[in-house]
Amino acid sequence: MKHSTVISKTLFTLVAALLVMISGASLFAATEPNNQQPLDELITTLESETGRQELIAQLKTLRQARAESHNEANGLVEWLKIDDQSSALTRKIATQLDDLGVSDTRLLQYLLALGSVLVWLVCILLNNLLARFLERRLQTLRRRFHLSAGRFNLCIKIQWGFVIVLSLVLLLYSLGEILEFADNGILFGVPFTSVMTQCFTLFFIVLLFASLWEFSNATLEYSMARSHYGHNTRIQTLLPVIRNILLVVLMTLSSLIVLSELGVDIMPLLAGAGVLGIAVGFGAQTLVKDFLTGITVILEDLLQIGDVVQVGQRSGRVERITLRKIQLRDLEGIVHTVPFGEVSIVDNYTKEYSYYLFDVGVAYKEDTDQVIEHLKNIDEGMRESEQYQDLILEPLEILGVDQFADSAVVIKARIKTRAHDRWTIGREFKRRIKYTFDEHGIEIPFPHQTVYFGDSTLNLHSSEQSPDRQS
Secondary structure, eight states: OHHHHHHHHHHHHHHHHHHHHHHHHHHHHHHOTTOOHHHHHHHHHHHSHHHHHHHHHHHHHHHHHHHHHHHHHHHHHHHHTHHHHHHHHHHHHHHHHHHHTOOHHHHHHHHHHHHHHHHHHHHHHHHHHHHHHHHHHHHHHHHHHTOOTTTTHHHHHHHHHHHHHHHHHHHHHHHHHHHTOSBTTEETTEEHHHHHHHHHHHHHHHHHHHHHHHHHHHHHHHHHHHSTTTTOHHHHHHHHHHHHHHHHHHHHHHHHHHHHHTTOOHHHHHHHHHHHHHHHHHHOHHHHHHHHHHHHHHHTTOOOTTOEEEETTEEEEEEEEOSSEEEEEOTTOOEEEEEGGGOSOEEETTSSEEEEEEEEEEOTTSOHHHHHHHHHHHHHHHHHSTTTTTTBOSOOEEEEEEEEOSSOEEEEEEEEEETTOHHHHHHHHHHHHHHHHHHTTOOOOOOOOOOOOSOTTSOTTOGGGOHHHHO
């Protein structure tokens, strides 16, 4: 009995193995009918005692593994009660959707729409992170090439805005397709491909002109930082004018190209702009005069940023120059804006160098030669001083006795200084004149009157001479 049981088990195992091999061989033969090698290998394995034993052992291992995995899966499902919970949750959700009148298809659409909005928000967040990363990289670039703090920020803003607009367009069209209010990629009568094409075209046009603007300014800043002319006031005067002209040209060209891409015929605009320019030229003669005078003043280098000038009956330090006006700030901090059209004479007090002119008045009794020697000693002392020696360009020039005033003899002198230091040297020189003249007893006259009370031999208080007193 026992022997027959073993035989039957062995036969069952062999039949099962044979069926598996035949099914595998038939499948292989179905895919590659001309290949007979797997079938020959199966026959060889069955004919060999060792091959049959190995095949039986492999089949037993496979059966045991499948049984264990099935038991573990059933145990996990029973422990978590997944079937019951999922069935209850599914029934509850279905009941709520039926009460709301929402079908399964509509629910799927809402979920996809919500997912699209979440993806859009993630894109916005990633775009912000990208903008911050680019800003940090640009800071290193600015420090390396000596660029201004806000250089290339315009390009970053354009990139940020383009991603926002592009993602918003994608979101609208995706919601239209999901919620079925867009027909084959057409939303509000506008095809999706047309919108995307115009978005990319406008982005590249604006980015191109912004890059030209930023790279032009960066080139100017880098050149000024590397050149010894970087601190030249004439260069600093011309740079804002060059930048303004470049900005107007780039903005005009970019606006025309953008309008052309949007389908606007720019030829009538150009013709209208020409007619308008002629009309403005006749109607705004003052503006044209300001512009032409400004170009002349700037090109002839009559004044520069930082010069102390007097123009149009206003004086002060030049803070800003455009093609139409000059901006001055006086000692009180008042800002004067003078149009170039009102500039007929320019008095520049600080062109290359300056002179401070002295009018030193002394009493008629003083020796003028001695006074001149004292003035020379004061000049020598200032030129030997560490504080003022670099500010004085040449020794004091004595022009001599200039005039005989009512109460003083006026000696005129001048001292050559650096362009913006004439007032500093003049104030210090006058302070030292006062101390030196006081020390040597030299009188500095000032206007005064001497009052005499009459002849001292006459008794004005005598009662005999005062009839009013007698009465």
